[in-house]
Amino acid sequence: METELSKRLGIEHAIFGFTPFPAVAAAISRAGGMGVLGAVRYSDADELARSLDWMEENTGGRPYGLDVVMPAKKVEGVSEADIEAMIPEGHREYVRQVLAKHGVPELGPDDVSGWRITGWMEQVARNQLDVAFDYPIKLLANALGSPPADVIARAHEHDILVAALAGSARHAGHHKDAGIDIVVAQGYEAGGHTGEIASMVLVPEVVSAVEGIPVLAAGGIGTGEQVAAGLALGAQGVWLGSVWLTTTEAELPSQVLIDKLLAAGSGDTVRSRALTGKPARQLRTEWTDAWEDPAGPGTLPMPLQGLLVADAVSRIQKYETEPLLGTPVGQIVGQMNSERSVQAVFDDLTRGFERAVDRINRIAGRA
Amino acid sequence: METELSKRLGIEHAIFGFTPFPAVAAAISRAGGMGVLGAVRYSDADELARSLDWMEENTGGRPYGLDVVMPAKKVEGVSEADIEAMIPEGHREYVRQVLAKHGVPELGPDDVSGWRITGWMEQVARNQLDVAFDYPIKLLANALGSPPADVIARAHEHDILVAALAGSARHAGHHKDAGIDIVVAQGYEAGGHTGEIASMVLVPEVVSAVEGIPVLAAGGIGTGEQVAAGLALGAQGVWLGSVWLTTTEAELPSQVLIDKLLAAGSGDTVRSRALTGKPARQLRTEWTDAWEDPAGPGTLPMPLQGLLVADAVSRIQKYETEPLLGTPVGQIVGQMNSERSVQAVFDDLTRGFERAVDRINRIAGRA
Numbered sequence: 001m002e003t004e005l006s007k008r009l010g011i012e013h014a015i016f017g018f019t020p021f022p023a024v025a026a027a028i029s030r031a032g033g034m035g036v037l038g039a040v041r042y043s044d045a046d047e048l049a050r051s052l053d054w055m056e057e058n059t060g061g062r063p064y065g066l067d068v069v070m071p072a073k074k075v076e077g078v079s080e081a082d083i084e085a086m087i088p089e090g091h092r093e094y095v096r097q098v099l100a101k102h103g104v105p106e107l108g109p110d111d112v113s114g115w116r117i118t119g120w121m122e123q124v125a126r127n128q129l130d131v132a133f134d135y136p137i138k139l140l141a142n143a144l145g146s147p148p149a150d151v152i153a154r155a156h157e158h159d160i161l162v163a164a165l166a167g168s169a170r171h172a173g174h175h176k177d178a179g180i181d182i183v184v185a186q187g188y189e190a191g192g193h194t195g196e197i198a199s200m201v202l203v204p205e206v207v208s209a210v211e212g213i214p215v216l217a218a219g220g221i222g223t224g225e226q227v228a229a230g231l232a233l234g235a236q237g238v239w240l241g242s243v244w245l246t247t248t249e250a251e252l253p254s255q256v257l258i259d260k261l262l263a264a265g266s267g268d269t270v271r272s273r274a275l276t277g278k279p280a281r282q283l284r285t286e287w288t289d290a291w292e293d294p295a296g297p298g299t300l301p302m303p304l305q306g307l308l309v310a311d312a313v314s315r316i317q318k319y320e321t322e323p324l325l326g327t328p329v330g331q332i333v334g335q336m337n338s339e340r341s342v343q344a345v346f347d348d349l350t351r352g353f354e355r356a357v358d359r360i361n362r363i364a365g366r367a
Numbered sequence: 368m369e370t371e372l373s374k375r376l377g378i379e380h381a382i383f384g385f386t387p388f389p390a391v392a393a394a395i396s397r398a399g400g401m402g403v404l405g406a407v408r409y410s411d412a413d414e415l416a417r418s419l420d421w422m423e424e425n426t427g428g429r430p431y432g433l434d435v436v437m438p439a440k441k442v443e444g445v446s447e448a449d450i451e452a453m454i455p456e457g458h459r460e461y462v463r464q465v466l467a468k469h470g471v472p473e474l475g476p477d478d479v480s481g482w483r484i485t486g487w488m489e490q491v492a493r494n495q496l497d498v499a500f501d502y503p504i505k506l507l508a509n510a511l512g513s514p515p516a517d518v519i520a521r522a523h524e525h526d527i528l529v530a531a532l533a534g535s536a537r538h539a540g541h542h543k544d545a546g547i548d549i550v551v552a553q554g555y556e557a558g559g560h561t562g563e564i565a566s567m568v569l570v571p572e573v574v575s576a577v578e579g580i581p582v583l584a585a586g587g588i589g590t591g592e593q594v595a596a597g598l599a600l601g602a603q604g605v606w607l608g609s610v611w612l613t614t615t616e617a618e619l620p621s622q623v624l625i626d627k628l629l630a631a632g633s634g635d636t637v638r639s640r641a642l643t644g645k646p647a648r649q650l651r652t653e654w655t656d657a658w659e660d661p662a663g664p665g666t667l668p669m670p671l672q673g674l675l676v677a678d679a680v681s682r683i684q685k686y687e688t689e690p691l692l693g694t695p696v697g698q699i700v701g702q703m704n705s706e707r708s709v710q711a712v713f714d715d716l717t718r719g720f721e722r723a724v725d726r727i728n729r730i731a732g733r734a
Contacts, residue, residue: 003730014730168634169701188555189565197633198556198565200587200596201698205633220567229567229596231730232723266564266572267535331568334536356599357731363370363381363598364724 001227001353005182005214005236009034009138009161010063014237015227015349016184016216017342018067018141022051022058023249027342029062036065036141045127052135065139065163066132070125070147080307087300087308094297095312098290104321107314126151133158139182141165143193146178163216167195167202169209176210183210184239187219191242191330193280194219194271199230207234222332224352228360242330247342256320257327258339266334275313275328277305283326283333287316368594368720372549372581372603376401376505376528377430381604382594382716383551383583384709385434385508389418389425390616394709396429403432403508412494419502432506432530433499437492437514447674454667454675461664462679465657471688474681493518500525506549508532510560513545530583534562534569536576543577550577551606554586558609558697560647561586561638566597574601589699591719595727609697614709623687624694625706633701642680642695644672650693650700654683 006014012032019025025035037055042048055064132140133154140147140155141163147155155162163182166172172183185206186192187199197205199219207215217230218239230238244250246261260283270284274291277300282288291299299305316324340348361367373381379399386392392402404422409415422431499507500521507514507522508530514522522529530549533539539550552573553559554566564572566586574582584597585606597605611617613628627650637651641658644667649655658666666672683691707715728734 001730002732169632187565187567189568195634197698198554198587199567200554200565200593201556201633201701204590204592205701220565223571225571225600226567228599228727232595232599232727233592234726265536266568267562331564334568334572354731357727357733359601360595360599360724360727361733363368364721365369366724366728 001231001350003214003231003236013346013350014231015346016065016139016237016239017244018239018241019244019250021244021249021251022054023251024244024247024342025064026055026058027247027249028244028346029059029064031343031346032062033346034063034065034139035059036067036139038067039125039128039132040067040069040143042128043124045131048128049131049134052132052137056135063138065141066128066137067141067143068125068128068132068147069143070122070145070151083303083307087304088297091297091300091308094290095308098287098324099312099315102286102321102324104312104315104319104324107311107318111314111318129154133160139163141182141184146175146180149178152179165193165218166206167193168197169202169205171195172206172210172215176213180213182214182216184216184218185235186239187217188271189281189331190219191269191281191333192328193276193278195279200233203230203233203235219330220332222330222335224349224354225356226332227349227353228356232360242332243336243345244342245327245329246336246339247345248339249342252327253317254320254325256322257317257325260322260325261327261329261333262337262339264329264333264336266331269329269331269333273299273305275306275309277302280328281330282328285326286323287326368598368717370581370598370603380713380717381598382713383432383506383604383606384611385606385608386611386617388611388616388618389421390618391611391614391709392431393422393425394614394616395611395713396426396431398710398713399429400713401430401432401506402426403434403506405434406492406495406499407434407436407510409495410491412498415495416498416501419499419504423502430505432508433495433504434508434510435492435495435499435514436510437489437512437518450670450674454671455664458664458667458675461657462675465654465691466679466682469653469688469691471679471682471686471691474678474685478681478685496521500527506530508549508551513542513547516545519546532560532585533573534560535564536569536572538562539573539577539582543580547580549581549583551583551585552602553606554584555638556648556698557586558636558648558700559695560643560645562646567600570597570600570602586697587699589697589702591716591721592723593699594716594720595723599727609699610703610712611709612694612696613703613706614712615706616709619694620684621687621692623689624684624692627689627692628694628696628700629704629706631696631700631703633698636696636698636700640666640672642673642676644669647695648697649695652693653690654693 001013015033017028020038025037028035161181164175165184214236216239217235222243271279272288368380370381382400384395387405392404395402528548531542532551581603583606584602589610638646639655
């Protein structure tokens with residue numbers, strides 16, 4: 001499965017796999033794709049360095065990438081404490097009520113809240129980049145907006161291609177103007193932050209809007225047939241995130257959560273602001289319902305919402321409170337029905353792709 | 368572009384075109400696809416017969432189909448007047464306020480309200496079918512739920528294949544159990560009544576859920592590349608509705624509306640209950656906004672909402688009140704940027720499909 005972009009990056013298959021887990025990212029690269037490690041959970045730069053050391057030892061010299069979250073809007077000279085202080089007490093009380101209703105215990109004195117806002121702040125992302133540029137990463141992706149010009153320039157000095165996610169053709173056009181190398185067109189059906197335009201419409205619109213820049217199709221892709229569809233729409237590769245969550249290499253915090261993912265149907269996700277303040281597709285839970293409830297206070301804007309709920313999310317994960325337990329995931333969760341190794345997922349993707357190509361050729365009268 | 372289904376139906380290309388306009392349906396059939404005439408606007412069975420006579424004279428002997436709207440739930444012995452009486456006065460007053468705000472004049476004494484609820488009632492659909500079975504139609508589609516068993520049996524006696532639209536795999540399974548021949552998997556991005564699962568995910572789920580029954584991909588398809596994507600997902604054909612609205616053969620009531628369609632982007636639609644009481648994708652207008660407004664009364668359930676707004680929609684169309692003027696249309700409206708003949712659309716579809724097949728073969732290393 002070769003495109004101009006996959007050749008340029010030196011990967012066998014034009015399949016890009018985003019994951020927060022180094023073991024998954026390395027396995028994707030070893031399987032012939034481009035493993036892209038999500039950096040948002042590394043608020044400590046040394047911890048990121050240790051993970052990248054591990055990647056170096058476990059990718060067998062194959063290319064891999066890093067995904068940072070650098071918000072488009074700068075928040076200069078504002079500390080986490082300043083932002084904490086902006087959260088209304090009524091919202092804090094609502095979080096306490098929802099957790100109490102489900103009997104979620106407090107964290108212990110030694111527990112650290114696992115999912116903090118800090119990874120979303122520019123200074124943290126910049127510290128991550130200072131570390132990352134010491135490693136031979138091949139791709140730097142940014143999940144929120146275009147990276148700043150100096151970051152793009154530094155990446156290019158290191159022969160790193162820069163990718164940015166876009167949920168609309170207009171958004172993609174801004175990325176092109178900013179000088180990025182790859183646009184990830186992320187459709188409505190995708191897990192995580194996503195817009196309202198479905199992949200079937202978004203991908204060709206973005207391809208046309210950024211003519212000359214390669215586009216990856218993201219959202220709704222978890223089988224080889226979906227890979228073929230994404231490529232038929234004009235993409236030079238596909239970007240998959242959700243499908244890796246139920247691989248044997250993934251390190252989800254809870255078996256209850258894994259079981260929920262395996263049982264969920266495509267209709268069991270929701271685009272909700274509950275986790276970050278921006279619409280992100282995730283499992284629909286009593287937690288997301290609580291933030292839709294007209295009797296509740298509703299969500300706060302990013303980055304307040306993420307800070308508001310960080311401890312609560314850690315508690316829900318630690319105590320595996322089933323009705324509240326969720327994760328970002330796309331509509332393809334309905335097709336994630338068994339735990340497989342990354343290599344097995346990859347084999348299914350390439351075999352399914354070949355089947356789809358056979359099928360299309362028969363329909364076109366070329367078989 | 369041949370599949371088992373297209374061969375069985377005797378059409379050259381596995382492209383199904385839904386349209387309320389006989390001239391468009393006939394042109395689609397003449398171009399080698401399956402023109403499917405929407406019957407909902409024919410509350411008078413004689414008028415439907417005249418349109419079908421016209422189709423007979425203008426399809427050159429090519430196959431064509433009919434789309435009726437037969438609600439899954441029967442409403443026995445209830446007249447339009449009975450339903451009218453169930454509409455709260457507050458809702459009627461709200462309609463008057465919205466129209467007054469935009470200075471929309473009353474209909475004249477000779478004007479007939481063009482879009483009535485009657486086409487949605489089972490008795491009307493049954494009268495339509497009594498007419499339709501006298502014509503050599505090849506396909507009978509139902510837009511709301513599975514048709515009743517006796518209707519399916521009558522269709523099969525006339526060698527007519529029966530299709531039903533589905534927005535979820537579960538819904539598609541019910542159609543299979545009811546004995547229908549074709550499932551139209553209609554994704555989130557489609558115009559008109561639609562669910563929340565995007566085509567990229569829905570189509571393969573439905574293909575798998577109704578194994579053995581051919582599936583058509585609907586939603587987000589307006590170019591040949593999108594046709595190829597739909598077929599790669601396992602569909603035996605594609606079902607297009609929106610793309611015909613801006614063809615030269617279409618008979619939209621207003622040039623202002625045509626201009627709005629040509630100017631709209633993919634983000635200018637909304638899934639709204641404003642027109643029928645069920646979520647239907649349409650242009651976002653001040654009319655749809657009015658029904659989302661928390662200060663308003665909100666929408667009524669089907670069929671009340673449709674009856675409530677029928678006269679208002681006719682007035683908005685007649686007086687071309689730009690801010691309120693809309694139509695059901697899918698997210699591909701962003702790609703509908705010029706008026707073309709049906710034949711030109713068809714040529715673009717088949718050429719784009721061949722381009723996509725070339726492209727996929729190059730990526731697969733088969734070119």
